[in-house]
Amino acid sequence: MNNKQRIKDNKEFQQIFKKGTSYANRQFVVYVLPTEKPYFRIGLSVSKKVGNAVTRNRIKRYIRQTFLELKDDVQPANYIIIARNPAATFDFHQTKKSLEHVLQIAKVYRMNGKMKKR
Template sequence: MEVEKPYRIKKNSDFQMIYRKGKSVANRQFVIYMMPDKGLTHFKLGISVSKKLGNAVTRNRIKRAIRENFKVHKNDILPRNIIVIARHPAKNMTTLEIQKSLEHVLKIAKLFNKRIK
Protein backbone atom coordinates (compact mmCIF):
# COMPACT_ATOMS: atom_id res chain seq x y z
CA MET A 1 0.00 0.00 0.00
CA GLU A 2 1.21 3.50 -0.69
CA VAL A 3 0.66 7.02 0.59
CA GLU A 4 -3.01 7.80 -0.14
CA LYS A 5 -4.15 10.33 -2.72
CA PRO A 6 -4.96 13.20 -0.31
CA TYR A 7 -1.33 12.95 0.85
CA ARG A 8 0.10 13.60 -2.64
CA ILE A 9 1.30 16.73 -4.39
CA LYS A 10 0.76 16.21 -8.11
CA LYS A 11 0.40 19.55 -9.88
CA ASN A 12 3.45 21.22 -11.38
CA SER A 13 2.16 24.60 -10.14
CA ASP A 14 2.12 23.27 -6.55
CA PHE A 15 5.69 21.98 -6.94
CA GLN A 16 6.84 25.34 -8.33
CA MET A 17 5.19 27.29 -5.50
CA ILE A 18 6.83 25.10 -2.84
CA TYR A 19 10.22 25.42 -4.57
CA ARG A 20 9.85 29.22 -4.62
CA LYS A 21 8.37 29.88 -1.18
CA GLY A 22 9.43 26.85 0.85
CA LYS A 23 12.52 26.23 2.94
CA SER A 24 14.99 23.53 1.95
CA VAL A 25 17.16 21.14 3.91
CA ALA A 26 19.51 18.54 2.47
CA ASN A 27 21.91 15.72 3.16
CA ARG A 28 24.01 13.87 0.57
CA GLN A 29 21.16 11.70 -0.72
CA PHE A 30 18.04 13.90 -0.51
CA VAL A 31 16.85 17.49 -0.64
CA ILE A 32 13.62 18.32 1.18
CA TYR A 33 11.56 21.40 0.44
CA MET A 34 8.86 22.18 2.99
CA MET A 35 6.19 24.81 3.28
CA PRO A 36 3.51 25.24 5.94
CA ASP A 37 -0.09 25.31 4.75
CA LYS A 38 -2.90 26.68 6.91
CA GLY A 39 -5.60 24.21 5.89
CA LEU A 40 -3.56 21.01 6.23
CA THR A 41 -4.40 18.38 8.85
CA HIS A 42 -1.68 16.04 7.53
CA PHE A 43 1.44 16.31 5.39
CA LYS A 44 1.33 16.30 1.59
CA LEU A 45 4.19 14.63 -0.23
CA GLY A 46 5.70 15.28 -3.65
CA ILE A 47 8.57 13.15 -4.94
CA SER A 48 11.04 14.11 -7.65
CA VAL A 49 13.53 11.60 -9.06
CA SER A 50 15.47 12.82 -12.09
CA LYS A 51 15.99 10.69 -15.18
CA LYS A 52 19.71 11.21 -14.59
CA LEU A 53 19.43 8.77 -11.68
CA GLY A 54 18.67 5.81 -13.92
CA ASN A 55 16.00 3.98 -15.85
CA ALA A 56 12.32 3.78 -14.86
CA VAL A 57 12.88 0.68 -12.73
CA THR A 58 15.54 2.42 -10.63
CA ARG A 59 13.55 5.64 -10.29
CA ASN A 60 10.38 3.80 -9.27
CA ARG A 61 12.30 1.74 -6.70
CA ILE A 62 13.58 4.96 -5.11
CA LYS A 63 10.09 6.50 -5.14
CA ARG A 64 8.55 3.38 -3.56
CA ALA A 65 11.17 3.43 -0.80
CA ILE A 66 10.48 7.13 -0.11
CA ARG A 67 6.70 6.57 0.00
CA GLU A 68 7.16 3.55 2.28
CA ASN A 69 9.20 5.65 4.72
CA PHE A 70 6.52 8.34 4.85
CA LYS A 71 3.86 5.68 5.35
CA VAL A 72 5.79 4.25 8.31
CA HIS A 73 6.03 7.73 9.89
CA LYS A 74 2.58 8.89 8.76
CA ASN A 75 1.49 9.93 12.27
CA ASP A 76 4.85 11.43 13.27
CA ILE A 77 5.26 14.04 10.52
CA LEU A 78 4.02 17.60 10.90
CA PRO A 79 1.29 18.85 8.53
CA ARG A 80 3.38 20.53 5.83
CA ASN A 81 3.75 20.44 2.09
CA ILE A 82 6.90 18.36 1.57
CA ILE A 83 8.85 17.68 -1.61
CA VAL A 84 11.60 15.07 -1.58
CA ILE A 85 14.21 15.24 -4.32
CA ALA A 86 16.50 12.24 -4.70
CA ARG A 87 20.17 12.95 -5.37
CA HIS A 88 22.63 10.73 -7.19
CA PRO A 89 23.91 8.66 -4.20
CA ALA A 90 20.33 7.42 -3.59
CA LYS A 91 20.60 5.38 -6.79
CA ASN A 92 22.70 2.61 -5.22
CA MET A 93 21.04 2.51 -1.81
CA THR A 94 18.87 -0.24 -0.38
CA THR A 95 15.37 0.54 0.89
CA LEU A 96 16.67 0.44 4.47
CA GLU A 97 19.51 2.86 3.68
CA ILE A 98 17.05 5.20 1.97
CA GLN A 99 14.83 5.07 5.07
CA LYS A 100 17.75 5.91 7.41
CA SER A 101 18.88 8.77 5.19
CA LEU A 102 15.35 10.19 4.90
CA GLU A 103 14.84 9.99 8.66
CA HIS A 104 18.13 11.86 9.07
CA VAL A 105 17.13 14.69 6.74
CA LEU A 106 13.60 14.86 8.23
CA LYS A 107 15.15 15.29 11.69
CA ILE A 108 17.37 18.09 10.40
CA ALA A 109 14.26 19.71 8.91
CA LYS A 110 12.46 19.31 12.26
CA LEU A 111 9.46 17.73 10.54
CA PHE A 112 8.81 15.13 13.22
CA ASN A 113 6.19 16.14 15.76
CA LYS A 114 7.76 13.99 18.46
CA ARG A 115 11.15 12.50 19.22
CA ILE A 116 11.98 9.67 16.84
CA LYS A 117 14.89 7.46 17.89
Protein backbone atom coordinates in the same frame (compact mmCIF):
# COMPACT_ATOMS: atom_id res chain seq x y z
CA MET B 1 -0.85 6.58 0.12
CA ASN B 2 -4.03 8.16 -1.16
CA ASN B 3 -4.41 10.87 -3.78
CA LYS B 4 -5.00 13.71 -1.32
CA GLN B 5 -1.52 13.09 0.12
CA ARG B 6 0.27 13.50 -3.19
CA ILE B 7 1.42 16.65 -4.91
CA LYS B 8 1.28 16.28 -8.67
CA ASP B 9 0.36 19.70 -10.03
CA ASN B 10 3.27 21.73 -11.43
CA LYS B 11 1.76 24.92 -9.97
CA GLU B 12 1.91 23.44 -6.47
CA PHE B 13 5.48 22.25 -7.03
CA GLN B 14 6.53 25.75 -8.09
CA GLN B 15 4.78 27.34 -5.11
CA ILE B 16 6.57 25.03 -2.67
CA PHE B 17 9.91 25.66 -4.38
CA LYS B 18 9.41 29.43 -4.08
CA LYS B 19 7.86 29.73 -0.62
CA GLY B 20 9.23 26.62 1.08
CA THR B 21 12.52 26.02 2.84
CA SER B 22 15.02 23.47 1.57
CA TYR B 23 17.10 21.04 3.60
CA ALA B 24 19.53 18.50 2.20
CA ASN B 25 21.95 15.69 2.82
CA ARG B 26 23.96 13.70 0.27
CA GLN B 27 21.02 11.60 -0.92
CA PHE B 28 17.96 13.85 -0.72
CA VAL B 29 16.81 17.46 -0.91
CA VAL B 30 13.57 18.18 0.95
CA TYR B 31 11.49 21.32 0.50
CA VAL B 32 9.06 22.00 3.36
CA LEU B 33 6.10 24.35 3.31
CA PRO B 34 3.88 24.34 6.44
CA THR B 35 0.16 23.88 5.86
CA GLU B 36 -3.07 24.17 7.82
CA LYS B 37 -4.23 20.70 6.80
CA PRO B 38 -4.03 17.94 9.44
CA TYR B 39 -2.03 15.63 7.17
CA PHE B 40 1.17 15.80 5.16
CA ARG B 41 1.43 15.85 1.38
CA ILE B 42 4.45 14.76 -0.65
CA GLY B 43 5.69 15.35 -4.16
CA LEU B 44 8.53 13.28 -5.57
CA SER B 45 11.16 14.15 -8.13
CA VAL B 46 13.73 11.64 -9.36
CA SER B 47 15.77 12.73 -12.37
CA LYS B 48 16.70 10.47 -15.27
CA LYS B 49 20.30 11.11 -14.25
CA VAL B 50 19.71 8.95 -11.16
CA GLY B 51 19.04 5.78 -13.14
CA ASN B 52 16.71 3.90 -15.44
CA ALA B 53 12.94 3.68 -14.91
CA VAL B 54 13.19 0.64 -12.65
CA THR B 55 15.66 2.40 -10.35
CA ARG B 56 13.66 5.65 -10.26
CA ASN B 57 10.42 3.84 -9.46
CA ARG B 58 12.11 1.81 -6.71
CA ILE B 59 13.42 5.01 -5.09
CA LYS B 60 9.95 6.59 -5.22
CA ARG B 61 8.40 3.45 -3.73
CA TYR B 62 10.93 3.50 -0.88
CA ILE B 63 10.23 7.19 -0.16
CA ARG B 64 6.45 6.68 -0.11
CA GLN B 65 6.78 3.66 2.18
CA THR B 66 9.08 5.60 4.52
CA PHE B 67 6.53 8.41 4.83
CA LEU B 68 3.75 5.90 5.49
CA GLU B 69 5.79 4.37 8.32
CA LEU B 70 6.65 7.80 9.75
CA LYS B 71 3.20 9.35 9.28
CA ASP B 72 2.61 9.83 13.02
CA ASP B 73 6.07 11.32 13.59
CA VAL B 74 6.15 13.86 10.73
CA GLN B 75 4.58 17.31 11.02
CA PRO B 76 1.68 18.08 8.69
CA ALA B 77 3.20 20.07 5.83
CA ASN B 78 3.80 19.98 2.10
CA TYR B 79 7.02 18.16 1.23
CA ILE B 80 8.88 17.83 -2.04
CA ILE B 81 11.60 15.20 -2.02
CA ILE B 82 14.26 15.28 -4.69
CA ALA B 83 16.47 12.20 -4.92
CA ARG B 84 20.15 12.61 -5.72
CA ASN B 85 22.46 10.07 -7.40
CA PRO B 86 23.68 8.22 -4.26
CA ALA B 87 20.07 7.24 -3.45
CA ALA B 88 20.09 4.86 -6.42
CA THR B 89 22.35 2.39 -4.60
CA PHE B 90 20.40 2.40 -1.33
CA ASP B 91 18.09 -0.31 -0.04
CA PHE B 92 14.90 0.52 1.87
CA HIS B 93 16.49 0.74 5.33
CA GLN B 94 19.27 3.04 4.14
CA THR B 95 16.71 5.22 2.36
CA LYS B 96 14.57 5.44 5.49
CA LYS B 97 17.55 6.33 7.66
CA SER B 98 18.68 9.02 5.22
CA LEU B 99 15.18 10.55 5.01
CA GLU B 100 14.88 10.53 8.81
CA HIS B 101 18.20 12.37 8.95
CA VAL B 102 17.16 15.12 6.53
CA LEU B 103 13.76 15.47 8.27
CA GLN B 104 15.57 15.90 11.59
CA ILE B 105 17.69 18.62 9.99
CA ALA B 106 14.42 20.29 8.91
CA LYS B 107 13.07 19.87 12.47
CA VAL B 108 9.80 18.34 11.28
CA TYR B 109 10.44 14.80 12.53
CA ARG B 110 9.59 13.57 16.01
CA MET B 111 11.98 11.02 17.41
CA ASN B 112 11.41 9.23 20.73
CA GLY B 113 8.19 11.12 21.43
CA LYS B 114 9.66 14.64 21.15
CA MET B 115 8.59 16.86 18.28
CA LYS B 116 11.24 19.23 17.04
CA LYS B 117 9.35 22.26 15.81
CA ARG B 118 10.56 24.71 13.21
